[in-house]
Every structure is written in C-alpha cells, then in structure tokens.
Amino acid sequence: MTHPETRYPEIHSLDDVRALLRELPGPNEATRQQALQHDAQLTKPPGALGRLEDIAAFAAAWQGRHPPRADNVQVLVFAANHGVAAQGVSAFPAEVTAQMVANFEAGGAAINQLCATFGLNLRVIVLNDLRPTADISREDAMSEAQMLQAFTTGLRAVDTAADLLCIGEMGIANTTVASALLHALLGGTAADWVGPGTGVDDKGIRHKATVVATAVQRLHGEHDPLHILRRVGGYEFAALAGAIIGARLARLPVLLDGFMTAAAAAVLHAISPDAMAHCIAGHVSAEPGHARALQRLGLQSLLNLNMRLGEATGAALATQVVKAAIATHAGMATFASAGVSGGNA
Amino acid sequence: MTHPETRYPEIHSLDDVRALLRELPGPNEATRQQALQHDAQLTKPPGALGRLEDIAAFAAAWQGRHPPRADNVQVLVFAANHGVAAQGVSAFPAEVTAQMVANFEAGGAAINQLCATFGLNLRVIVLNDLRPTADISREDAMSEAQMLQAFTTGLRAVDTAADLLCIGEMGIANTTVASALLHALLGGTAADWVGPGTGVDDKGIRHKATVVATAVQRLHGEHDPLHILRRVGGYEFAALAGAIIGARLARLPVLLDGFMTAAAAAVLHAISPDAMAHCIAGHVSAEPGHARALQRLGLQSLLNLNMRLGEATGAALATQVVKAAIATHAGMATFASAGVSGGNA
Numbered sequence: 001m002t003h004p005e006t007r008y009p010e011i012h013s014l015d016d017v018r019a020l021l022r023e024l025p026g027p028n029e030a031t032r033q034q035a036l037q038h039d040a041q042l043t044k045p046p047g048a049l050g051r052l053e054d055i056a057a058f059a060a061a062w063q064g065r066h067p068p069r070a071d072n073v074q075v076l077v078f079a080a081n082h083g084v085a086a087q088g089v090s091a092f093p094a095e096v097t098a099q100m101v102a103n104f105e106a107g108g109a110a111i112n113q114l115c116a117t118f119g120l121n122l123r124v125i126v127l128n129d130l131r132p133t134a135d136i137s138r139e140d141a142m143s144e145a146q147m148l149q150a151f152t153t154g155l156r157a158v159d160t161a162a163d164l165l166c167i168g169e170m171g172i173a174n175t176t177v178a179s180a181l182l183h184a185l186l187g188g189t190a191a192d193w194v195g196p197g198t199g200v201d202d203k204g205i206r207h208k209a210t211v212v213a214t215a216v217q218r219l220h221g222e223h224d225p226l227h228i229l230r231r232v233g234g235y236e237f238a239a240l241a242g243a244i245i246g247a248r249l250a251r252l253p254v255l256l257d258g259f260m261t262a263a264a265a266a267v268l269h270a271i272s273p274d275a276m277a278h279c280i281a282g283h284v285s286a287e288p289g290h291a292r293a294l295q296r297l298g299l300q301s302l303l304n305l306n307m308r309l310g311e312a313t314g315a316a317l318a319t320q321v322v323k324a325a326i327a328t329h330a331g332m333a334t335f336a337s338a339g340v341s342g343g344n345a
Numbered sequence: 346m347t348h349p350e351t352r353y354p355e356i357h358s359l360d361d362v363r364a365l366l367r368e369l370p371g372p373n374e375a376t377r378q379q380a381l382q383h384d385a386q387l388t389k390p391p392g393a394l395g396r397l398e399d400i401a402a403f404a405a406a407w408q409g410r411h412p413p414r415a416d417n418v419q420v421l422v423f424a425a426n427h428g429v430a431a432q433g434v435s436a437f438p439a440e441v442t443a444q445m446v447a448n449f450e451a452g453g454a455a456i457n458q459l460c461a462t463f464g465l466n467l468r469v470i471v472l473n474d475l476r477p478t479a480d481i482s483r484e485d486a487m488s489e490a491q492m493l494q495a496f497t498t499g500l501r502a503v504d505t506a507a508d509l510l511c512i513g514e515m516g517i518a519n520t521t522v523a524s525a526l527l528h529a530l531l532g533g534t535a536a537d538w539v540g541p542g543t544g545v546d547d548k549g550i551r552h553k554a555t556v557v558a559t560a561v562q563r564l565h566g567e568h569d570p571l572h573i574l575r576r577v578g579g580y581e582f583a584a585l586a587g588a589i590i591g592a593r594l595a596r597l598p599v600l601l602d603g604f605m606t607a608a609a610a611a612v613l614h615a616i617s618p619d620a621m622a623h624c625i626a627g628h629v630s631a632e633p634g635h636a637r638a639l640q641r642l643g644l645q646s647l648l649n650l651n652m653r654l655g656e657a658t659g660a661a662l663a664t665q666v667v668k669a670a671i672a673t674h675a676g677m678a679t680f681a682s683a684g685v686s687g688g689n690a
Contacts (some may be wrong), residue, residue, distance in 0.1 A: 043448055044455055045436065045543040049658070050631060050651030091390065091688040099685040101389055108678025110389055117672040118665070193599040198390040199688060231485035286395060302650065305666065306395030313394070315672075320463075321650065327462040330660075335452025343436040343544060 008127035009249075011152050014144060014226045021268070021269075021275050032061035035068070041334040045343055051302065055280070055322055056329035060254045062278045063163065067330035070323045073120045074162040074252075075312050076243055077104065077111060078154065078169045080127040080235035083135035084215070085173035087329040089208045094172045098130050101170065104311075108190050111168065111311040120166065120316055125157055127235035136180055136215040140231040142238070148176050150235040153241025164322060166282065167243050167264075168312020169236040170258035172198075176208050178263035179289060180215045182234040185225060185263075185270045186296050190216065193289040196257075225270035233267070239265035244276055255315040255322065257283040258308065262293040269297050282318030283307060354547060354594075356497050359489060359571045366613070366620050369593050377406035379498040380413070386679040390688055396647065400625070400667055407623045408508065412675035415668045419507040419597075420657050421544035422449065422456060423499065423514045425580035429560070430518035436544040436555045439517045441477050446515065448630035449656075456513065456656040463668075465511065465661055470502055470581035481525055481560040485576040487583070488667050495580040499587025507594035509667060512588050512609075513602035513657020514581040517543075519554050523608035524634060525560045525577040530608075530615045531641050535561065538634040540604075543675045559628075564578055570615035578612070585609035600660040600667070601630065601632040603653065607638040614642050627663030628652060651666045 009020050035057040040046060047053065059068035079101050085094040103109045104124045107116075115122040115241075127150050132260060133141035142150070158165060175197035182193045190213035194205055215232045222228055229238060241264045247254045256265055256279050268275040276297070283303035286292050302318045337341050354365050380402040385391060392398065404413035416663040424446050430439040436476045448454045452461075472495050478486035487495070503510060516522075520542035527538045528585050535558035539550055560577045567573055574583060586609045592599045601610055613620040621642070628648035629636050639646060647663045680687050 042455075043445070043453060044405070044654050047631075048543070048652065048654040050653065052650065053650065093686050096688075099683065103678055103683040103685055106678065106683065108388060108683045110387075110394065110673045110677055113670055113672040116676070117668055198393070201362040213581075283382050286392075303666075304649065305397065305647065307391055307393065307397065308395065309389050309393040311423050317666065317669050318410065321648075321662065323462055324459055324662050327458040328455045331458040331461070332455055333451065338444065338448040338451065338453045340448055341438050 003211045006012060006155065011148055017151065017226060020245065021271050022273060025251065027061035028064035029061065029064045031064055032057050034058035034066040035329065042332040043335055043338050043340050049328060052325035052328060055325035057063045059253050059326060062251060064251050068326050069163040070326045073164045073166065074159040075111065075115055075120045075166040075262060075316055076124045076157050077124045077206050078127055078236040078239040079124060079130065080171045081130050081132035082171055082173040082234050083132045084137055084175055084176055084211060086135055087137055087211050089176040089211055090173045090197060092172050097170060097311060101126055105209050109311060111316060114313055114316040118316065118319060120319060123157065125153065125239065127153065127239055133234050133334050136177060136232045137211045141233055142230050144230060147230045147238045150238035151242035154239030155246035158243055158246035158250055158252065162252055164255065164319065165243065165247040165252045166255045167240050167259065167261050168310055168315055169240060169260045170311055171234065171236050174234060174236065174260050175287060176211060177232065177234045177237065178260045179212045181237060181263040182217055182230060182266055182289060182293050183212055184216045184228045184232055185266050190328055192292065195287040195289055197287065198268035225267045228265045236260065237264045241267050244268060244279060248278050253280060255280050255282040255318050257282055257312045257315040258310050259287040259290040261289055262297065265292060265297060285314060285316030332345045356493055362496065362571060365590065366616050369620060372406035373409035374406065376409055376411045377402050380405035380674065385604055387677040388680055388683050388685045389518065389654060394673060395545065395674060397670035402584040404598050404671060407596060409596050413671050415505045415671045418509045418511065418512040418664050419504040420456065420460055420465045420467045420661055421502050422657050423467045423472055423487055423584040424469060424475065425516045426475050426477035427516055427518040427522055428477045429482055429521055429556060432482055432556045434521040434556055435518045435542060439519050442496050442515060442517045450510055454656060455654055455658050456661060459658060459661040460648065463661065463664060465664060468502065470498065470512035470584065472498065472584055478579050481522060481577045482556045486578055487575050489575060489607045492575045492583045495583035496587035500591035501586030503588055503591035503595055503597065506683045507597055509600065510588065510592040510597045511600045511602065511657045511660035511664060512585050512606050513660055514585060514655055516579065516581050519579060519581065519605050520632060521556060522579045522582065522675040523605045524557045526573065526582060526608040527611055527634060527638050528557055529555055529561045529564055529573045529577055530611050537637065540632045540634055542632065553633035555678030570612045574612045581605065586612050589613060589624060599624045600627040600663050601625065602627055602657045602660040603655050604632040604635040605655060607642065610642060611638060630659060
C-alpha cells in the first residue's frame, strides 16, 4: 500500500533535486502533541523511559499518526564499487563487494541474521551493476546522469507502506569516499575524517589520508553539496541520500547506520539541515570520523557498541530500541486505567 | 528442564551463603575458545561486530556450550516495600508498589510491553507479602532469617532451562536503600550515591542524602557485606543477589537492569568479585549513582538511553543486543563457505 500522500517526483537535473529538497513535508505537530500528552498519563514517572519517550513522539510526528507504528521495517542496503580502491586504501580486495552481495543473497551475512531475528524486510540493491566509479583521487567519481540515476534508485527503493526505514551499504573502499565527502563538506583536515575502515594499519590510515586530501584538493573549494557528492562521492552515497528523501516523502523515520550513511546525510544537511530532520543515528561506529560527523549533524546515536561493519547492522539493531519505544508508548496502562497513584514529581 | 549440573543448595545461615559463593562454577574456557575461533572465520572484518563478538564469547563461556543460545529468556522482577518510605524519600506513595504489582499482573506496565514485544518470559515475585522492611534510618531492615528467605526465593526463582536471565525490581523508596548499600559497601559520601529516583527535586535529594547518611552511620563501620545487606538493604536486594547466584548455578549469563540491581551485585562483588563475573550491565540509567557503581564493579553498560524506570526494562531491551550477538555468531557464513576473499588486516 502506497501512502496516499507519497509523490514520486521526476528528477532530471540537479535543480530538480534542489527543488525537491525545498518542498519536503514537515513533521505533524498535532500527532507529536498527542504522543506527548499520552505519554504523561502512562504508569511510570515522567521521563523515566528516557530516549524511548523522545522516539515515540518523534515517530508520531514524522509518521503523522498516533500511536506511531514499528511493525513493518524496511532495511535497504546499497552496494557499489569505487575506482579509488585501486589506490590500495582497503584491507580487502574490490571483488569482495560482489562476493558480499552474493553472501547477502544467500542469507549468510550479518545483516541477514539480524533481519531474520528481528523480522525486518531486507532488500539489497546493486548500483551500476557494480561497475566502479572513477578514481576520486584523479577524476570526478560520476557524471551528473549517473549520480541522478543512483539518487532516484534510492528514492524509489523505499517501501512506502513501511513504518520505518533502515539504510546501510556495502562497498570496498567506501570509508575513503565517505572521508572525502565529509572533509569536503565539513572542513578540517583529511586526517580528521580517516580511520581504519575494514582494518588498515596506521601506515594504511596515513595513506588513506593522503588519497582523501588529493581527492578534495582536486575540488578547488567546490561548495555545492551535490557537486561534491558527484565529484568525490559514489553511487551508494547518492542512493543513500535518495532513500533518505524517499522516506521523507513517504513519512517514514529513518535509522541511519554508520559512517557512510552519515556522509550521505551530510550532503543533504549541507543543502538544508531540515532535509534529514527525520533521521535518527542508529549507532555510532568505531570508525573515529563517525562520532565527529554525528556531532556536526546534531545527531546523538542510540547505540554505541564498537561496531563497524556497515551493511545496516547498527541501524537494524537500533530498530529494537524504536520497537521498544513504540510498544511501551502504545501498550502501557495509564495511571487512571490501572488505578495507580500519581506522584508529586 | 533443569540443567543437569544445577544444584539447589540448602541455605540456613549466612555461612551457608558464604560457602556457596566460594564454590561457584566458573566459565568454560573450551567453549569460549570455540567461539573465538568460529568468530575469526565469519564473513566480516575481525572485530567489526564490536561488543557483539565479546558477548557471543562470554555467553559461550558461561553457558558452557557452543554456539550459545538466547532463545529462552527469563525476566524476574522482585517487588518489595521499604520502611524508609515513611521518611518521605520518594515522589510516589508506598502503596504504588502494590498497585504496580497489580499493573504487572494485568499486563499494563512497561516491562509487560517489552516482554510481549521481544518474547521474554516475565515472572513477578512479591517478597514478604509486600510488608515493609524496618526503616533503615532507625533500625536494621531485616532479620537474618528474613534476608535468607528472600535470597533463597531469588535463587530458586531462576528458570534453569532458560538461556539468559534479566533481573529487575519494583519498590517505592528503593533508590534510597540502594544508595545506602552502595555508600556502605563502596565508601564515598551519601551524596555521591543519591539521585532523583522516581523524580524528587533538589531539596528531596538533599533529604535523601541525610536519610542515607543516617542509615549508614548506624552501621558503625560494619564491613561484612551480608550484614550490610541485612541492616540497610531490603527484600528485593537479597532476592536479586540470590537470583544472580541461582543463574550462576544454572549457567545463565545475567543482564542486570538499573541502580538497584547494581547495588545487589555490589553486595556479591564485596564478598568476591568473581561471584558476579557472569553479569552484564544491560544499561546505565539516568540515576547518577548507577554509572559510578558500574565503574566500581568493572562493568560497561550495553545501552545508555537515559532510562530510569527499573522493572527490568533496561535489561529487557538489552536482550536484543545479546540476541543480535548470538544470531550473527551462530548464523553467519564463513569466508570459506561463502567464497568471500579474506583481508590482509
């Protein structure tokens, strides 16, 4: 079932993307207030469920209904390859992207186990048939048409009948690309945004920083976030940004996964902070630039478990916090119905 | 089904408790090694699942089997009343304990929603028919016989066929009692361990600190942890300690909930740190003494969501992290089986 208000915009140019971002639907303040008023009657001290209470109100506002729901959760994993892998920036060879896509399809990856355990609907989307982008340390990653195609693929992949969307990715060398995007969008030095990724050593991290610095210097101070995405990004980053916007149009809150999803959100944030206001950071990963990126995006993660796998695994685990928030909000008795005395707090 | 190795000890004296704590079963290092070796073959960079990997090995060691399981989870909530409630230390009247027990039984509390959502087996156990302890600011809370009865009740409440145990509590005024226990066991000042509980204001917190200081001064430097528990504790604290030991005998890892469960664990820790080595801190609550207590107990919480409800809610939510850890560990493909190239990390 498509949400009656979901519109599928036609996107043929960067200006179409910019126009779309200017007219995004906002939160429903009435359903947010309904959630806050209902919460105050539940059999618990005010505030005692902490961030769970915030999430219930957030979901009510963005879904535009009270009570909110978290029964139907979609998990989108975007897979893509990167020309910059040729620079030796990853601990794994580029063919692992395709091998892991096969592993997803066979049900053998971490995200498969989490989706099976938690009843989440996983969809893996391969971008550009896994043909890599151009090497960002030498040339622009994508053409405008390629980027728009990936963005549209992400946008249209969202299940508009879902209650909640988790987004994640798979792509050897994509922590290097995420670092380049964040360095170009948020400043600092290349080293501020570079980390071990799948597991390179200190020497490898220094090499990654050099590659990232080279890529960003090539931009000569480019300020347009969409051009930054096109020039030093990658297909999955465009698709992740598209999925965030697709979720917004369908009124789904989004659980971001790790470092790559933060970089994609940062592209939108640089255009308009409001464009990612319906996103929650599912977790903060062990990749050191992730915490820095979340802080700059104004996001506080739900989980901090030293995970750094990607594949939407952190977001998928965080769905359980959202489910807990909504189950308690929707299911608890009120002081009046349960005959429990109120407090003087 | 009772675990074949589970023994139900006879406990007639504090010495029986001490003897029991001296002969607790330890972790199985062979199954821990099996878990670590299996983890190294899974289709992910080494360490990429962070604390989930630690939990899988921890559960394999304490359950003594590989792979470990988290299918059958018991949640025990112990309810009790406290004479010190008469000192006006809580934002809620003492009758709320009984009202909340009725709410648990009717399925209306937060913990009911979490257990229903996550498929956990909830059991609520009322201690001493909710007759309160003596007011710890004036007299010893319990007789030795009363304390041993509560301890034994907790120990025997553990479902020895479960895979994992969550423990929590309900008892108006019990943050005051937890503060007294932690102050007596771990030192510092009364103010170090006192916080808002269900929601008292700054003046209320100062009053709680005075009550806690008065209770602990009455101990005149008592050092024996079991006498501290008897004199400034309460029934649910004795039962929580008993449940931790009951889980150990049945080889179940334990997810601690909040501030009260940390105080009960601190009693065991003061006798022997090993006695609670099979415990994980499910979350760290907003009650400020909780983080301090966990640090002193050498525990790092899984979740930090500003929750402070008790009822085992934080532990129940943390079960999903354990389930994720075990599902990924047990279900993921290996590099060899999935045909994924290994890394050079």
